[in-house]
Amino acid sequence: MPFSKLPFRKAVSGVTAAAALALGATLMAAPTASAVGSSACTKNIKDQTLQVVQWDHADMYTSPSFKSKVKKSVFAGNNVRVYCTAKGGSWYYGKFGRTTGWMEEHSFF
Template sequence: MSGLTAVTALAFGATLMAAPSASAVGSSACTENIKDATLPVVQWDHADMYTSPSFKSKVKKSVFAGNKVRVYCTAKHGSWYYGKFGKTKGWMEEHAFF
């Protein structure tokens, strides 16, 4: 039984290594990865970063206009972006950037 567990663990680890970069940042809601993008916040005076791609989710941080967010992927047909500002990772709606 332990041999099967080791094989399963190795297979799982190999799958993680081969997964797209969005998986590496911890978001299962991503539908499309973005390669090397940093976007400035342009919405009003600030935009909120949420725990999931929904206005009903918890706000993790407010990012003020002019600050740049490293984005990794999108969800819901590009209307939400998953990214990182400082040490905080979360979701921001597209109008924060465009």
């Protein structure tokens, strides 16, 4: 009996195909990380890197508000890649390492 006609091979092929379809559907339905957080952007910035200058650290938030959850603390001297601003330029949306979020303008200036 040829290998391709063995019941085990058919079962493995079926499971592999089902897993690939499920993963593809999940990836298509899930929004990208930047699309979710950046939805509050009002002005785009052409790929700029800013250095944190606050005394000790600056917090990165889930939305452009001090009432939102802190995602990460970025220490002074570290660079953050920024993509856009909100609320008249008083908040910057950017990325530090693998974390994206909002930082208040005084973090940088």
